[in-house]
Amino acid sequence: PVGFGQLPLRFRRLRDALLLRPEKRMSSQFHLLRERRFRPFFLTQFLGAFNDNLFKNALVVLLTFKAASWTTIAPELLANLAAGIFILPFFLFSASAGQLADKYDKARLTRLVKVLEIAIMAIALAGFLLHSLTVLLTALFLLGCHSTLFGPVKYALLPQHLHENELIGGNAMVEAGTFVAILLGTLVGGLLAGAENGELWIAGGGIAVAVTGYLTSRGVPPAPAPEPGLTVNPNPLTETWRNIGFARENRPVFLAIMGISWFWLYGALFLAQFPAYAKDVLGGGEGTVTLLLATFTIGIGLGSLLCEKLSGGHVEIGLVPLGSIGLTLFGMDIAFASPGVLPAGAPLSIAQVLAQPGIFRVLLALSMLGVFGGFFIVPLYAMMQSRSAAGQRARIIAANNILNALFMVSGALAAGGLLGAGLTIPMLFGVAATMNAVVALYIYRLVPEFLLRFIVWLLIHTVYRLRTEGLEHIPENGPAVIVCNHVSFVDALVIAAACRRPIRFVMDHRIFRWPVLSFVFRHGRAIPIAPAKEDPAMMEAAFAEVSKALAAGELVGLFPEGKITADGELCPFRPGITRILDANPVPVVPLALRGLWGSMFSRKDGPALSRPLRRGLFSRIELIAGPAWPPETVSIPGLQLQVAELRGDQK
Numbered sequence: 001p002v003g004f005g006q007l008p009l010r011f012r013r014l015r016d017a018l019l020l021r022p023e024k025r026m027s028s029q030f031h032l033l034r035e036r037r038f039r040p041f042f043l044t045q046f047l048g049a050f051n052d053n054l055f056k057n058a059l060v061v062l063l064t065f066k067a068a069s070w071t072t073i074a075p076e077l078l079a080n081l082a083a084g085i086f087i088l089p090f091f092l093f094s095a096s097a098g099q100l101a102d103k104y105d106k107a108r109l110t111r112l113v114k115v116l117e118i119a120i121m122a123i124a125l126a127g128f129l130l131h132s133l134t135v136l137l138t139a140l141f142l143l144g145c146h147s148t149l150f151g152p153v154k155y156a157l158l159p160q161h162l163h164e165n166e167l168i169g170g171n172a173m174v175e176a177g178t179f180v181a182i183l184l185g186t187l188v189g190g191l192l193a194g195a196e197n198g199e200l201w202i203a204g205g206g207i208a209v210a211v212t213g214y215l216t217s218r219g220v221p222p223a224p225a226p227e228p229g230l231t232v233n234p235n236p237l238t239e240t241w242r243n244i245g246f247a248r249e250n251r252p253v254f255l256a257i258m259g260i261s262w263f264w265l266y267g268a269l270f271l272a273q274f275p276a277y278a279k280d281v282l283g284g285g286e287g288t289v290t291l292l293l294a295t296f297t298i299g300i301g302l303g304s305l306l307c308e309k310l311s312g313g314h315v316e317i318g319l320v321p322l323g324s325i326g327l328t329l330f331g332m333d334i335a336f337a338s339p340g341v342l343p344a345g346a347p348l349s350i351a352q353v354l355a356q357p358g359i360f361r362v363l364l365a366l367s368m369l370g371v372f373g374g375f376f377i378v379p380l381y382a383m384m385q386s387r388s389a390a391g392q393r394a395r396i397i398a399a400n401n402i403l404n405a406l407f408m409v410s411g412a413l414a415a416g417g418l419l420g421a422g423l424t425i426p427m428l429f430g431v432a433a434t435m436n437a438v439v440a441l442y443i444y445r446l447v448p449e450f451l452l453r454f455i456v457w458l459l460i461h462t463v464y465r466l467r468t469e470g471l472e473h474i475p476e477n478g479p480a481v482i483v484c485n486h487v488s489f490v491d492a493l494v495i496a497a498a499c500r501r502p503i504r505f506v507m508d509h510r511i512f513r514w515p516v517l518s519f520v521f522r523h524g525r526a527i528p529i530a531p532a533k534e535d536p537a538m539m540e541a542a543f544a545e546v547s548k549a550l551a552a553g554e555l556v557g558l559f560p561e562g563k564i565t566a567d568g569e570l571c572p573f574r575p576g577i578t579r580i581l582d583a584n585p586v587p588v589v590p591l592a593l594r595g596l597w598g599s600m601f602s603r604k605d606g607p608a609l610s611r612p613l614r615r616g617l618f619s620r621i622e623l624i625a626g627p628a629w630p631p632e633t634v635s636i637p638g639l640q641l642q643v644a645e646l647r648g649d650q651k
C-alpha cells in the first residue's frame with residue numbers, strides 16, 4: 001500500500017547520488033572549466049572579448065596621440081567615431097546573426113566566426129602598415145560584425161550544453177570572464193599603443209589571439225540547429241522587428257531583456273565617465289582610470305560568481321531585486337562620497353589619490369556597484385535563456401543585443417546632454433541611480449514574480465538554511481499536484497523558494513489574508529479555500545480553479561491535512577486530492593518538510609509568532625521530495641504513509 005515505485009528512502013538517496021545525477025555532486029561553477037562541453041567555449045569567448053577590447057582601445061589611444069600624422073579630424077571626434085563604428089553592426093546585423101544561429105550548428109558557426117576574426121586582424125595589420133585610417137576603421141567595423149555574429153551563438157549555446165542547475169554558474173563564469181577580458185584587453189591595448197612600433201605589436205598580438213581563439217573553438221562540442229529549415233530573411237529592418245516580436249510573446253522574457261538593456265545603459269554610463277571622473281574629480285591620471293576600471297571589474301566578477309552560491313545552482317530571479325537595490329544605493333553613495341573640490345597638485349599619482357580622505361569609500365562603493373550588478377545581470381541572462389522557446393532562442397538573444405546597443409547609445413546621448421546642461425559627473429551618477437530605482441519599481445510592478453521570488457529568497461536566506469533533496473521529481477513541464485505536510489504558516493513560501501516552477505497553492509482563506517503574506521499569496525495566484533460548512537461557494541470555486549490550473553499545465557500545491565499541525569504530528573489526510581484527480585488525472589509528487597516544527601511560524605508551545613526567533617536565525621530546515629505517483633495508483637492512506645516516510649523522525 002505504500003504506492004508506486006517506492007524504494008526505501010536511504011536507497012533512493014544512494015541511487016541518485018551514485019548513478020542517476022552525477023552533476024548534482026558538483027558544488028561549484030568552477031568544475032565547468034574541467035568539462036569539454038564548457039571549457040573550449042569559455043576560452044573562445046574570453047579571447048574574443050579580449051581581442052575586441054585590445055584592438056579598440058589601442059586604436060583609440062593611437063588616434064588620440066598620433067592622429068595628426070594620419071588625418072585632420074580632431075582626436076575627440078575620432079574617439080567617438082570609433083565607438084560608433086564598432087557598435088553600428090549590432091543595429092545592422094544582429095537580426096541576421098540570430099537567424100543564422102537558429103539555422104546552423106552553433107559550434108560550426110563559432111569556428112567560422114574565429115576564421116573571420118583572423119582575417120579582420122590581417123586587414124588591421126595592412127591598415128597599420130599603410131597608415132590608412134580608412135582601412136583601420138574598416139577593420140574596427142568588421143570587428144563589430146564579428147561580435148554581432150557571435151553574440152546570439154554565445155548565449156544560445158549555453159542551454160544546449162549545460163544542465164538547468166548549471167545555467168546560473170555557466171552564465172556567471174561567462175559574465176565574469178567577459179569583464180576580466182575587457183579589463184585585460186583595455187590594459188594591454190593601451191600598453192601596446194604606447195610601445196615602440198606599437199602598430200605592429202597591436203596587429204601581431206591581435207592575429208596571435210585570433211588564431212588561439214580558433215584553436216580553442218575546435219574543441220567546442222556540436223550544438224545542433226533547433227530550426228534547420230528556417231528561411232533567412234535578408235531584410236534587417238523587418239527581421240529586427242520580427243525578433244523583437246518573438247521576445248514580446250513571452251512577457252517575463254521581454255522584461256528580462258529590458259532589464260538587461262537597462263543594466264548595460266547604467267553600467268556603460270558609469271564606465272564612460274571614468275576618464276573624466278579620474279581627472280576632473282579625483283585629480284588623478286591614466287593610472288587612476290585603470291584603478292577605477294579594475295575595481296568595478298573585480299566587483300562584477302565577484303558578484304557574478306556569488307550568484308551560483310546564493311541561488312543554490314538554479315535560475316533564481318529573486319536576486320534581481322537585490323541587485324537593483326544595490327545598484328541604486330551604491331550608485332548614490334559614489335555620488336555623495338566623491339570629492340567636491342579638485343585636489344591640489346593634480347594630476348596625482350595613484351598613491352597620492354589613495355591618500356585622499358574618502359577615496360576608499362568611493363572605491364568600496366564602486367566595487368559593490370559591480371557586485372550587485374552581477375546579482376542583477378546573471379539571473380536575467382539565465383532567465384532569458386531558460387524561458388525562451390528553443391527554436392527562437394538565438395533570435396530572441398539577437399533582439400536583446402539590438403536593444404542593448406540602442407539603450408547604450410541612448411544613455412550616452414542623455415549623459416552628454418545632462419553634462420552639457422551643467423551637471424557634474426557625481427550629480428550624473430546620482431541622477432542615474434535615481435532612475436535605476438524608478439525603472440526597477442516599474443518592472444517589478446509589471447512582473448510581480450521578481451519581487452515574490454525576492455521575498456521568498458530573503459526568507460530562506462535570513463531566517464532559515466534550506467536543504468533540498470529529490471526536487472528533480474517535480475516535472476519541469478506539464479500539470480502535476482504536489483502534496484506536503486503542513487507545519488507552519490510559511491510552508492508555501494519555503495516550497496516556492498525551493499521549486500523553480502510557479503506553484504498555485506491551495507490554502508485556507510484565513511492564511512491567504514494574513515498581513516504582508518497576503519501580498520505574496522495574492523500575486524503568487526494562490527487559491528483560497530474554505531470548509532464546506534463555512535463557505536460552500538468558496539470551496540466549489542476553489543476546486544473549479546484547481547481544475548482550470550491543471551488543465552492549463554500548471555503546478556498545484558496542496559496541504560492534504562487541511563490545517564497546520566498543533567503537535568508536530570501529521571493530521572489525517574482529507575479526501576480533496578481524490579476529487580481533484582477524478583477531474584484531472586495528473587501525477588502526484590509527495591513532499592515533506594523537516595525542521596519547521598518549533599520555529600516561530602509554527603504552533604509549538606502556543607500561537608505562531610508568540611516567541612519570535614526562538615530558534616535563532618539561520619535554523620536548518622529540509623524539503624524532501626519522493627518520486628511522482630501516477631494518478632491511478634494514488635490512495636489517501638498510501639500518500640500519507642509516503643509523506644510520513646519522507647519526513648522521518650525530524651518534525
